[in-house]
Amino acid sequence: MLYDNPKSQYKLGMMYKEGYGVVQDYSKALSWLTKALENGQEIATLLIGLIYYHGGTGVDRNYTKALHWFLEANNFILYEDKSTIRYSASVQYFTALIYQKGYCTSVDYSLALEWFMKAAANGKKSAMYEIGMMYLNGEGVRKQDDLACQWLTRSAELGYLSAQLCLGIFYYETSISCDYKQAMHWFQNAADVYSHRRKKQLKGCYVAQYYIGIIYLRGHGVYVDYELALQWFAKSAKNGYFLGKFELSLMYFKGQGVPKQEKLAVQWLTDLADLGHVESQVELGCIHLQETLTFCDFETAMGWFQKAANNNNNAQAQFNIGWMYRYGLGVEINHEIAFHWIEKSANQGYSMSQNMLGEMYSNGRGTTQDLNEAVLWFRKSLNNDENAIAQYNLAYCYFTGEGVPINEHTALIFLRKSAAQGYSEAQNELGVMHCEGELVEQNYGKGMMWFRKSIEHEKNSSSLCNIGDLYYGGLGVEKDVSLALSYYTRSAKMGNEDAIRILKQLQCTSDTLVNNDNKDINPHVMKSFKINLHNDAYGSDIMQRIIEGIKSFCVEDRHTVMLETEEESTRFFYIEDPSDAMDDIRKESPKFFYVEDTSKFFHVEDMSATFAERKRKGVQFLDL
Incomplete structure (x- = not known):
């Protein structure tokens, strides 16, 4: 019965x-x-x-x-049959979990490992995975990546999804030397939904699909393929994985592998952000900060950053709030509030905030100036991330002795590290040092190399001006005045004062622009310096007075505009005809321009000094 x-x-x-x-x-x-x-x-x-x-x-x-x-x-337990072995392995596994997690008892990693080992010996895949994780994280044992990898591989080869996913992440971003081929292998195994039918395991599949998309997006171990990246992100997003939908939204926003659809992307990001997805909140804030977009709205940007910062304590959002207060984006500049938010972010280890906090201590913005504290935060920024700007700032500190003893050797090391990471200012400084032979052997070729690197990804006005110097002087390159002028002009357009000054000097130097041998000069460049007295695009009044045999002009700078391209309407300066004699003009010290009238063009130089000072420099008035 x-x-x-x-x-x-x-x-x-x-x-x-x-x-x-x-x-x-x-x-x-x-x-x-x-x-x-x-x-x-x-x-x-x-x-x-x-x-x-x-x-x-x-x-x-x-x-x-x-x-x-x-x-x-x-x-x-006597292992009479397979089902008994299966249940006994589960019992051993769950016994280990109780000791590992401290359920109803104190945490005991030694006992946990002992029971995991027993369960693994009975073929428990999850126990093998847990042993691998203990060695990977150094949990109750000495951290040993090799041993961790062995246990994870045993579990993964038996089809355990968590182990497959963990191995993929390990090879992709955790191991000392990334192995993208191995990472892709295990991600593909983990992403196979059909081999992981148990519903509670399927989330790992969607995470793996996301990582495969990332690999194709970034070209890690494979060629960049936006279409494949898009497909994998779409799979992950369809199955409800937030990061998959997040990356899919960014690709639609940027038009990667699909026609650009900014409105749709912003809507998707908003949907995610409303559900509390912090990365989407931060990204929406960044999008609304971009002044080139129709979405630009500083108030909306601040709102998203505050949600991410207050509800999720997100370090990047805190940094961005501090940035907005520091530079007055949608709010009044307030260095004290900026310091508050940047410090909160920096204390979470966010490298950009740590560097900016160092800058604020260095210049006393929002806090009392403290050079030692500045150096401390620059160093922290390097510990958490090889921050190129922090490396540059530390180089400056060692060059100048701010917060540390002067050490030019150490300064040069940090400067080179920053330049190697592509920081434009560091690359320009290295170029200058090579040209001047400062701390390194003088080498104009290397100087030119660093100047060119400096302008590869962003416009550095100093580097543009320095390249102009090398071409103008024929230093390390064949002399090319035309090319020099083009670089000076590009730099001047960005407001570089050195370039503007040089261009004005060149305009006034007759042996450079007005000579019988001007074949070196590109006519288009020359034309950009012309002042056309017959095309007053701005309605200025031009008066000319003839003083018995002497044509004299006193030119006042009313626009302070460098003439840029031949396509633009030519701007020229208001010319004031003084009633005083030339001698009287020479005795006065207003800011005025020397104008030389030729049959081809005029040359104008902004002369801020008095006539006596100009005369000492060899600048003379010419009677026309």
Whole structure:
């Protein structure tokens, strides 16, 4: 009879536990398993322990009772059949978890590892994974990546999704030397939904799909392929993984692998942000900060940054709030508030904030000036990330002795590191040092190389001007005045004062622009310096006075505009005809321009000094 047969009682209890042929009911399962145990079916202790560990219908979770029954079960387990081995491995695994997590007892990593090892010996894939993670994280054992990788690989090869995903991430971004081929192999295994049918495992598949998209997007170990990246992000997003939809939105916003659809992308990001996705909140803030976009709205940007900063304590959002207050974007400049937010971000280890905090301590903005504290934060920025700007700032500190003793050798090391990472200002400084032979052997070729690197990805007005100097002087390159002028002009357009001054000097130097041998000069460049007295585009009044045989002009700078391209309407200066004699003009010291009238063009130089000072420099008035 059923009531007298312990094996039948055990099987019925197992059916209620698993829901085989009946509605799953832990209360009924516990009742039948207890009867089976009372009648001598000791294997029932395994399932009783599991019921208390998980809890379910009619039975509350109770780790104390679970551990009691697990330990009882392990006292007499005889591996009679495969199902017994399977359940015993589970009991050993969950016993290990109780010790590892400190459920109903103190955390004991040694006991946890011991029980994981027993479970792994019985083929428990999840136990192999946990052992690997303990060695990977140094949890209760010495951190050993090689040993961790061995255990994770054993688990992954048996098809355990978490191990496959972890190995992919390990090879992609954790290991000392990234192995993108291995990373892709394990991500592809993990992304195979059909081999991981259990619903509770499928989230790992969607994460793996996201990582495959990232690999194709960034071209890590493969050629950049936006279309494939888009496909994998779409798979991940379709299955509800936030980061997959986030990256998909960014690709639509940028038009990568798909026609640009900014409005749709912003809508998707907004949907994610409204659900609390912090990366989307920060990205929306950044989008609304871009003045070139129709979405530009500083108030909206601040709103998203504040949500991310206040609700999620996001360091990047805190930094951006500080940035907006520091530079007055949509708010009044307030260095104290800026310092508050940047400090909060810096204390979380955000490298950009740590560097900016160093800058604020260095110049005393928002806080008391403290050069030692500035150096401290620059160093912290380097510890958390090889921040090129922080390296440049440290180089400056060692060059000048601000907060540290002067050490030119150390300064040069930091400057080179910053330049190697592509920081434009550092590259320009290295170029100057090579040209001047400062701390390095003079080499105009290397100087030119660094100046060119400096303007590859961003317009550096100083580097443009320096390249102009090399071409104008024929230093390390063949002399090319025309090319020099083009670089000076590009630099001047950006407001570089040195370039503007040089151009004015060149305009006034007759042996450069007005000579019988002007074949070096590009006519288009020359034309850009012309002042056309017959095309007053700005309605200025031009007066000319003839003083008995002497044509004299006193030119006042009313526009302070450099003439840029031949296509633009030529701007010229208001010319004031003084009523005083030339000698009287020479005695005065207003800011005025020297104008030389030739049949081809005029040359104008802004002369701020007095006539006496100009005369000492060899600048003379010419009678026309």
